[in-house]
Amino acid sequence: MGHHGWGGRPPASDAEARQRIVDATARCIDRHGVTKTTLSDVANELGVTRQTVYRHFDRINDIVAExxxxxxxxxxxxxxxxxxxxxxxxxxxxxxxxxxxxxxxxxxxxxxxxxxxxxxxxxxxxxxxxxxxxxxxxxxxxxxxxxxxxxxxxxxxxxxxxxxxxxxxxxxxxxxxxxxxxxxxxxxxxxxxxxxxxxxxxxxx
Missing domain, CATH: 1.10.357 (Tetracycline Repressor; domain 2)
Structure with missing residues (x-):
């Protein structure tokens, strides 16, 4: 699991990482709406790379579904x-x-x-x-x-x-x-x- 980004507080487990990605996506959706929320938005919200998000979810739709x-x-x-x-x-x-x-x-x-x-x-x-x-x-x-x-x-x-x-x-x-x-x-x-x-x-x- 990557330890860069995450607002200086890297997640302690994969489960925590997934939940933080879901929470960040929810905040992006609240601001931009679901159709304008991208995986890059979510990565920027967390201060991580897109690849870090891809380690836990394959597509933005999978995160939105969660x-x-x-x-x-x-x-x-x-x-x-x-x-x-x-x-x-x-x-x-x-x-x-x-x-x-x-x-x-x-x-x-x-x-x-x-x-x-x-x-x-x-x-x-x-x-x-x-x-x-x-x-x-x-x-x-x-x-x-x-x-x-x-x-x-x-x-x-x-x-x-x-x-x-x-x-x-x-x-x-x-x-x-x-x-x-x-x-x-x-x-x-x-x-x-x-x-x-x-x-x-x-x-x-």
Whole structure:
């Protein structure tokens, strides 16, 4: 690991170096926007060479994706906190989607998820197995007794896929004129909630 630059404080490990690169990239994005942030900007922010950054990340898009991923983790914590006290499965899913649609486009680091093209969490990447599995784990954190509602692990995976597909469409192709929250909530309650309000199918004998 190189010990030059880094503001006179070289990282103690590769993990620390990667995190400092991610943090520097986030600062550059805050100043310049994602489309104008280059790997040279990140290297200059850290006081290191481009080659030093390349030792840890192959492309600027890989660093930007990590900035977005870390922002998403913090976002999920806020989402789960927002849903506390909402134990009904249908209500939790509808309210969670409304929260996502309201929050993601307005926050710079979350909106990165919309700007990374086909690899992003809300591009073609929304339907990868890893992203859907992440969505299912996120649903498990909701304040809902899914088992009591008859929603098993396989069902949560399917629900996560449908949610990701719907969010992708609604975020990337918003209505014109835009729907307000009341309209979105009514739309989701009418067409999505019934699938979660159904009684569990009887077990085969």
């Amino acid at each position: 900035v977005a991923a870390q922002g998403a983790e913090a976002f999920v914590d806020r989402l789960v906190a927002h849903l506390q006290g909402t134990a009904d499965p249908a209500e939790a899913v509808v309210e969670g989607m409304v929260f996502c649609l309201r929050t993601i486009p307005t926050e710079p680091r979350l909106s990165l998820l919309l700007q990374l093209g086909d690899s992003s969490a809300f591009g073609r990447g929304a339907t990868t197995a890893d992203t859907i599995a992440y969505g299912a784990r996120m649903l498990r954190r909701f304040p809902v007794d899914w088992d009591a509602a008859g929603v098993g692990d396989d069902d949560l995976t399917g629900l996560a896929e449908m949610i990701m597909r719907l969010l992708t469409s609604l975020l990337q192709h918003p209505s014109d004129p835009a729907h307000d929250e009341a309209h979105l909530r009514a739309l989701l309650t009418r067409w999505l909630a019934p699938a979660l309000n159904r009684a569990p199918a009887p077990s085969p004998r």
